[in-house]
Amino acid sequence: MMRLYAAELLKLKTLRGTWGFAIVALGLAALFTAGGIGGVSEEARFESRYQFRLILDMAFATGILSLLLGIVLFTNEFRHGTIARTLLACPRRWRLVATKLVVGATTGIALEAVALATTLGIAVIWLNALDVPLEHGDLADGAGRAFVGVILAGVLGAALGGAVHSQVGALVGALVWMFVVEPLCWVLLGLLDWDGVADYLPAASLGGVIDTADEGLPFAGSVGMTLAWVALLTVLALVRTGRRDVT
Amino acid sequence: MIEVDGLTKRYGSTVAVQDLSFTVQAGRVTGFLGPNGAGKSTTMRVILGLVHPTSGTTSVLGSPYRELERPEKRVGALLETFDAHPGRSGRNHLRVLALAGGIARSRVDEVLALVELSQAGRRRVKGYSLGMRQRLGLAAALLGDPEVLVLDEPANGLDPQGIRWLRDFLRSLAAEGRTILVSSHVLAEVAQTVDDVVIIHRGKLVQQAAMADVEAMAARATTARSPDAARLVALLVAEGIDATLVEGDRITIHAPTERVGEVAAANGVVLHELSAERASLEEVFLELTGDPGERGG
Numbered sequence: 001m002m003r004l005y006a007a008e009l010l011k012l013k014t015l016r017g018t019w020g021f022a023i024v025a026l027g028l029a030a031l032f033t034a035g036g037i038g039g040v041s042e043e044a045r046f047e048s049r050y051q052f053r054l055i056l057d058m059a060f061a062t063g064i065l066s067l068l069l070g071i072v073l074f075t076n077e078f079r080h081g082t083i084a085r086t087l088l089a090c091p092r093r094w095r096l097v098a099t100k101l102v103v104g105a106t107t108g109i110a111l112e113a114v115a116l117a118t119t120l121g122i123a124v125i126w127l128n129a130l131d132v133p134l135e136h137g138d139l140a141d142g143a144g145r146a147f148v149g150v151i152l153a154g155v156l157g158a159a160l161g162g163a164v165h166s167q168v169g170a171l172v173g174a175l176v177w178m179f180v181v182e183p184l185c186w187v188l189l190g191l192l193d194w195d196g197v198a199d200y201l202p203a204a205s206l207g208g209v210i211d212t213a214d215e216g217l218p219f220a221g222s223v224g225m226t227l228a229w230v231a232l233l234t235v236l237a238l239v240r241t242g243r244r245d246v247t
Numbered sequence: 248m249i250e251v252d253g254l255t256k257r258y259g260s261t262v263a264v265q266d267l268s269f270t271v272q273a274g275r276v277t278g279f280l281g282p283n284g285a286g287k288s289t290t291m292r293v294i295l296g297l298v299h300p301t302s303g304t305t306s307v308l309g310s311p312y313r314e315l316e317r318p319e320k321r322v323g324a325l326l327e328t329f330d331a332h333p334g335r336s337g338r339n340h341l342r343v344l345a346l347a348g349g350i351a352r353s354r355v356d357e358v359l360a361l362v363e364l365s366q367a368g369r370r371r372v373k374g375y376s377l378g379m380r381q382r383l384g385l386a387a388a389l390l391g392d393p394e395v396l397v398l399d400e401p402a403n404g405l406d407p408q409g410i411r412w413l414r415d416f417l418r419s420l421a422a423e424g425r426t427i428l429v430s431s432h433v434l435a436e437v438a439q440t441v442d443d444v445v446i447i448h449r450g451k452l453v454q455q456a457a458m459a460d461v462e463a464m465a466a467r468a469t470t471a472r473s474p475d476a477a478r479l480v481a482l483l484v485a486e487g488i489d490a491t492l493v494e495g496d497r498i499t500i501h502a503p504t505e506r507v508g509e510v511a512a513a514n515g516v517v518l519h520e521l522s523a524e525r526a527s528l529e530e531v532f533l534e535l536t537g538d539p540g541e542r543g544g
Binding site for chain 2: 092
């Protein structure tokens with residue numbers, strides 16, 4: 001498994017697209033942080049949990065990138081036909097699915113590390129310049145949550161990629177689900193007075209991990225519900241990948 | 248050794264392979280032949296664990312491929328479809344495979360040199376020609392220095408020099424005791440390379456034989472010319488051999504040239520010509536695998 005894991009990481013490292021994700025993560029983190037500091041009033045910078053929110057706003061964008069990279073790292077195999085060669089090296093397909101999930105978590109860690117370093121770098125310098133004292137507890141709390149959320153997004157993406165196989169289908173499907181289908185579900189469930197049910201949907205669960213609004217499921221519940229979605233998609237990925245004829 | 252036993256593979260209502268059984272012996276190059284769509288690639292992919300059989304079993308070195316430990320070191324495979332990411336360099340593609348298979352990194356440069364891709368190794372695969380892609384596929388197959396090679400149409404895209412190199416290379420690998428299964432839809436292409444042939448058509452086994460036996464099938468009849476042709480015909484018929492005087496001094500005989508020569512010599516008949524009429528290997532192949540009416544495409 002370790003050999004396969006190392007090979008999967010090397011696969012990502014040797015593709016320009018992966019570095020593109022890292023650069024976009026860095027750029028978005030810089031943009032969100034700049035907006036979060038420069039785009040708010042002086043009073044807002046001294047509000048309770050301001051620095052916690054600053055970190056998690058960045059994590060929202062990084063989480064989406066992590067989800068997309070998770071999808072790509074699995075579906076690339078089918079898009080480019082490399083799955084045959086991969087399965088020749090790893091004929092026990094459950095191992096491949098498991099490794100892809102771990103790689104999804106790893107890419108989540110890497111993206112979040114890049115984004116967090118960028119955010120902290122900008123925030124420390126800028127907030128010091130503005131004489132805003134650093135709230136180390138808030139920053140650490142935000143960083144911890146951000147890592148958990150972005151890692152879960154990467155694993156969720158890899159599981160989704162393993163379940164769907166079609167890259168375009170998985171990427172478009174994930175984005176449409178997050179930004180169209182699930183918000184519509186929230187509205188419809190609200191009309192039926194079932195608002196609480198919406199908190200258990202995939203995007204809401206994952207969003208709850210890095211949410212600062214104190215609405216919906218608590219942090220632990222959001223993590224648990226996201227893991228449940230990961231488990232469901234993993235089962236689908238195992239079945240689909242296990243049964244697929246690679247022709 | 249590779250064993251295929253009672254293999255059937257259906258895709259919906261389409262039967263790709265039907266009750267196919269054959270064995271590939273160690274130390275021999277076995278040609279896996281059949282027209283396009285005969286089921287060769289499907290069979291090879293079942294052998295390699297990429298396609299699930301509907302029924303029947305396959306094994307490589309005594310086990311199903313999926314149960315082999317470190318299969319990259321034991322079985323090398325070249326598939327007909329290209330299986331490298333276009334955005335990765337050839338060398339990095341092999342580095343990934345070496346890492347996954349627990350193969351020394353130094354082997355990457357060795358196999359790149361072996362297939363004469365050292366210069367192009369750092370270029371991205373999307374810029375490779377068809378022949379270069381085929382060579383990269385061969386490098387991937389050889390990476391683990393495997394005991395068994397399963398090669399699907401390996402000569403595709405190779406120039407004549409490359410085909411000759413491949414032929415000599417496969418012979419040298421077989422001489423080392425390795426098991427080699429190589430598919431082709433052109434018998435003549437592999438005739439000089441293979442020891443045995445497995446011929447399939449429409450997913451069914453048509454013939455499994457030594458290449459020498461297939462070549463013997465190409466022998467059609469013997470032609471002889473003699474100034475004493477009528478007497479020779481009589482002598483051959485008396486020996487129970489089917490012989491016909493065609494025209495003038497020319498005789499067509501359904502017996503090996505050696506036998507005709509022996510009868511002529513024993514009876515002091517002068518021969519001006521004694522030759523074997525042979526069908527081409529392609530004609531034999533088409534006879535075994537095709538209906539005459541299907542051969543247009």
